[in-house]
Amino acid sequence: xxxxxxxxxxxxxxxxxxxxxxxxxxxxxxxxxxxxxxxxxxxxxxxxxxxxxxxxxxxxxxxxxxxxxxxxxxxxxxxxxxxxxxxxxxxxxxxxxxxxxxxxxxxxxxxxxxxxxxxxxxxxxxxxxxxxxxxxxxxxxxxxxxxxxxxxxxxxxxxxxxxxxxxxxxxxxxxxxxxxxxxxxxxxxxxxxxxxxxxxxxxxxxxxxxxxxxxxxxxxxxxxxxxxxxxxxxxxxxxxxxxxxxxxxxxxxxxxxxxxxxxxxxxxxxxxxxxxxxxxxxxxxxxxxxxxxxxxxxxxxxxxxxxxxxxxxxxxxxxxxxxxxxxxxxxxxxxxxxxxxxxxxxxxxxxxxxxxxxxxxxxxxxxxxxxxxxxxxxxxxxxxxxxxxxxxxxxxxxxxxxxxxxxxxxxxxxxxxxxxxxxxx
Ligand code: EPZ
Numbered sequence: 233x234x235x236x237x238x239x240x241x242x243x244x245x246x247x248x249x250x251x252x253x254x255x256x257x258x259x260x261x262x263x264x265x266x267x268x269x270x271x272x273x274x275x276x277x278x279x280x281x282x283x284x285x286x287x288x289x290x291x292x293x294x295x296x297x298x299x300x301x302x303x304x305x306x307x308x309x310x311x312x313x314x315x316x317x318x319x320x321x322x323x324x325x326x327x328x329x330x331x332x333x334x335x336x337x338x339x340x341x342x343x344x345x346x347x348x349x350x351x352x353x354x355x356x357x358x359x360x361x362x363x364x365x366x367x368x369x370x371x372x373x374x375x376x377x378x379x380x381x382x383x384x385x386x387x388x389x390x391x392x393x394x395x396x397x398x399x400x401x402x403x404x405x406x407x408x409x410x411x412x413x414x415x416x417x418x419x420x421x422x423x424x425x426x427x428x429x430x431x432x433x434x435x436x437x438x439x440x441x442x443x444x445x446x447x448x449x450x451x452x453x454x455x456x457x458x459x460x461x462x463x464x465x466x467x468x469x470x471x472x473x474x475x476x477x478x479x480x481x482x483x484x485x486x487x488x489x490x491x492x493x494x495x496x497x498x499x500x501x502x503x504x505x506x507x508x509x510x511x512x513x514x515x516x517x518x519x520x521x522x523x524x525x526x527x528x529x530x531x532x533x534x535x536x537x538x539x540x541x542x543x544x545x546x547x548x549x550x551x552x553x554x555x556x557x558x559x560x561x562x563x564x565x566x567x568x569x570x571x572x573x574x575x576x577x578x579x580x581x582x583x584x585x586x587x588x589x590x591x592x593x594x595x596x597x598x599x600x601x602x603x604x605x606x607x608x609x610x611x612x613x614x615x616x617x618x619x620x621x622x623x624x625x626x627x628x629x630x631x632x633x634x635x636x637x638x639x640x641x642x643x644x645x646x647x648x649x650x651x652x653x654x655x656x657x
Contacts, residue, residue, distance in 0.1 A: 233657035239621030244486030247650035253467035257429035266334035270462025333407035337414035341382035345623035360401035400538035411441035412454035425516035471497035548616035574613030608632035
């Protein structure tokens with residue numbers, strides 16, 4: 233299986249790309265289908281390896297999964313055995329932590345669940361998840377390799393009215409939201425994450441029968457029910473993928489139309505790119521954007537924050553754009569302690585990067601990048617290094633294509649359609 237990308241630059245991008253469904257909305261929603269024995273139909277799934285892994289995990293527990301369309305699956309969780317949750321998948325995919333809430337709601341206990349794989353961007357502890365379940369009255373037992381949780385309805389009902397998360401954790405918010413949606417009492421989640429994928433999960437759970445108020449804010453009130461029903465649901469478009477294409481076009485130049493883009497989720501990204509010299513026409517009606525770069529300006533600062541701040545998942549790609557704008561840009565990666573790695577890879581292509589500490593770096597520009605051999609360590613740094621290859625003069629080899637296909641469907645194929653010289657080798 234070809235494991236690298238070979239890219240020839242510099243390339244300007246011209247044409248149209250269509251945004252796929254959000255991987256980070258699909259993953260909790262697929263987990264949430266465990267909350268009912270009825271059939272669920274989930275549409276607009278991105279065809280990426282994390283989604284296939286999540287479906288394999290469900291099948292391992294006894295789910296009946298059938299593809300009924302190019303991006304649509306039917307899932308029936310009539311007979312589920314949590315012991316069937318495959319450890320190899322849990323270790324490989326961080327998002328497998330999202331099975332905790334639904335399995336705990338359905339069975340009242342989870343025995344020896346392995347810690348999900350961390351990854352190169354940071355330790356990504358699950359403390360926020362476990363502490364939140366303890367807040368809800370659960371008993372957590374753990375050792376070096378796994379944890380067990382049990383909770384009784386009485387404990388949960390008599391626990392404090394609000395679960396206060398220890399940070400704006402996206403998947404911890406989603407885990408508690410799924411658990412409470414299947415419980416027949418009212419609780420609220422404070423310090424909840426507000427990301428678009430949390431909102432999409434809340435919409436799915438509401439359609440199943442839960443009463444949820446405040447999704448998209450830091451306080452979510454949930455009145456669940458034991459009778460959640462099967463539903464048909466279409467996954468929201470992926471603002472991280474849309475943002476990836478926007479930044480690519482801003483960095484490479486040309487004129488790119490991006491269709492099916494969740495524009496309202498991209499306020500600050502659009503603002504930043506415009507300040508960096510990009511001209512972006514927005515068509516709210518058709519939910520499409522057209523971007524071209526008219527001149528290079530200054531970015532000054534890119535600071536990642538929980539939503540609606542600049543998404544950390546776009547930081548590596550914005551770092552490449554920063555190398556093409558004027559002056560010194562401060563990259564402040566406020567969330568992860570190891571997510572500046574791709575900037576270090578960028579220096580192999582001539583980027584002027586000064587790492588100030590694990591969370592901050594300066595990127596100078598504009599810099600003429602040159603083709604080189606670089607390594608992707610996670611899906612977003614993979615996308616960033618592909619952008620760098622499109623901008624650079626010469627040939628670039630990006631190792632680690634498997635990381636990119638975890639979250640981007642056929643990225644090289646879609647880029648070739650808009651003029652990129654890129655192929656798998
Ligand atoms: C989710 O991961 C996403 N994954 C990640 O996307 C994304 O990077 C992350 O949220 C942040 O947006 C899925 O949704 C499946 P966290 P999650 O708990 O829930 C620190 C991708 O590329 N932090 O929100 O595991 C926290 O300690 C993946 O698609 C703060 O410091 O992440 C952790 O180190 C990668 N302060 C990191 O941020 C806060 O207030 C992420 O935390 C909140 C979080």
